Amino acid sequence: MDWITTVDHKKIAILYLWAGGLFFGIGGIEALLIRWQLIKPMNDFLDAQTFNELITMHGTTMIFLGVMPVIFALMNAVIPLQIGARDVAFPFLNALGFWTFLFGGLLLNLSWVMGGAPDAGWTSYTPLSTSAYSGTHGVDFYTIGLQIAGLGTLIGGINFLATIITMRAPGMSYMRMPMFAWATFITSAIILFAFPAITVGLVLLTFDRILGANFFEPGAGGSPVLWQHIFWIFGHPEVYILILPAFGIISEVIPTFARKRLFGYSSMVFATILIAFLGFMVWAHHMFTTGLGPVANALFAVSTMLIAVPTGIKIFNWLFTMWGGSVRFTTPNLFASGFIPTFTMGGVTGVMLASAPADFQFHDTYFVVAHFHYVIVGGLVMGLFAGLHYWWPKMFGRMLSETLGKWTFWTFITGFHLTFFVQHFLGLMGMQRRVFTYLPNQHFDTLNLVSTIGAGLMGVGTLIFLANIVITSRNPMDADDDPWEDGRTLEWSIPSPPPEYNFKQTPLVRGLDALWKEKTAGNKGMTPAEPVGSIHMPSATPLPFIMSVGIFIAGFGFMFSRDNFSSGFVSFLFNNYIVTGLGLLITFGAMLMRSLYDDHGWHIEPEELEGR
């Protein structure tokens, strides 16, 4: 119950972590099933329909329900601490964002047991995703589930923007903000401007499928390419929503374990902003083969390649940070160092794909699959592993085992390269993506076998990580404030795990890497910016949970509003939008409650603070 009503950003972080971890597991199992099907030619382990559902759900789950929540978990756990705040700007909305994400994800995954998962690919290209070609409710689960989950992301994004703009500790100017806070700031801005586009896209597709609208129906004047434009004007920035937080994590971990300040801090900041800006300018490079014409293709090719410049700046800055540092290869730093070459490889194939003429050859082959897995797994997942190992003691008060951590790293990275490196060659040899099997004797056999073995090894690496969590969770909570001893930022100046008010006294920030600056000046900790006083806290509330349940029910009702059920009563309930109305009533009722009864919160008094 405590967990359902909590508005504490640190607890919400843990909720995001467990929920994201759960969906990560589901997405991982889907990946392993896909790889098992492709282990040999003409395999009949899965049929084509199931394979389509698996690739669709693997992509959708991993992007929207796996990595995004884990990113949000780290942001929630760390950002208020890093900027010296007691909380986020809107604790209530923070909880609401989590619950809408969770119920959207649940709705999407219910499709497995309710008559067929979505089967049109994670991009849901029309007309493949229209009722004519996708007759089950699968794509409805996709559109409505993602809509609800996306709402949560948007809420989270606005919350982080407001938090970072208004709640930084005294002295923390923008150019003294840690890089992870910068990454969160820019990522949230991208979320704010990218997610409404997919909101519209999903609405249009829902209307096409449920209300018989004609947006993507060529026979009635609609345009399937319109879907691609809307999807990718969201979808390409989404890539940066995923990778910029990883850049942020790497920029925290490497300076800590190299025991040097981050090389070229300001260029890192501006590179991040530039990447975000360019991210919105390049969506059509996903659409070179749809016939936009040579001028559009050339412009989008050049603008896409431009992104390599700020990204290259970042890569070199990380290398220069390590250069000459006294580097400690702890588990977080292993992942961070492993990130650099793997992500660079993904970037290089990205430039190859950005060349429009070459893309006509690479398009829809395993070369593309290899490229984006190098970016998302070799970049983002490595970054998340680095971040989780790094901030675990801060979040839970316990160190993870270094031995098991190193095992995780080596099995995971070996498995990763085995899986995806060979897929570049499979793609160049012409193996198509999204096809459920292949013929023998096309030189695909051995490389696919290698790839499947690699996927198994990545699975083993993940299991070792889980074992690490389970084993160390029995240890006492004895992590120091600054367990890595070389912490540079504010989160390491308070106990692990932090008390619910974070900072007894708001710290005074006197430079970049605030804590490091105090340490080198010979001080024990941060100088407070205020006297000890009464701290205002928001009250716990079940309303965010109830609102999300309402939206979940409403989405469910809308989805089945055109169905005939065997029970006449159930048909009556759905066909007259009674279920939808009921769900909305619950949500609006909860909103009404929220507006009628003001939350005055409660206070922690100075005596309590001293007495702990």
Next chain:
Amino acid sequence: MTTTHAEPVHGGLPHEPEKATAEGRNKVLAFWLFLGGEAVLFGTLFATFLALRNQTNEGPTANELFHLPLVAAATFFLLVSSLTSVFAIQAMHRNRPALLRNWLLVTVMLGLCFLGLEIYEFSEYVRHEKFGMTTSAFSSAFYTLVGFHGAHVAFGILWISLLIGQLARKGLTVVTAPKIYVSAMYWHFIDVVWVFIFTVVYLLGKVG
């Protein structure tokens, strides 16, 4: 920031009460951000409409359909309602809750007039012109864009009505003031969107 409301503080309420607390300032800032997202939302809907506006699938075209006097009347109601919401905020800054409530009521009434005209317009199209959601890509885009705006107006009416109720219960305080201020921002935003709809959908439909 320079202020034009130099009136003395009545009854202990600071001037600009919406920005008197950190929570209020956060709320106003976050609402600006939210409106940025809303702008993208409507931008995407406009782009969709522009792409599909001539795809009439042998159904009615914009030129045959639209009746500008009706739309002009609706526009008038909505634009004036924006003005009255400004009067409401000015009354709030002068700490005159009764006047504030009255201007909010006028705003809601004008919004209802707009919404009534829009419902009348839609039902005429469906009944007499056989122009429904499924008629053509143009019809789908039209109903979605204009309907989304209409739903925003409906939500705004509901929201401001609730705030009028809250004002009666709790009075004008530093807690209720930011809510009223933010709802006025919202109301201006949907008004601005309507200006674009009037131009891009109706005027362009008549002459383009």
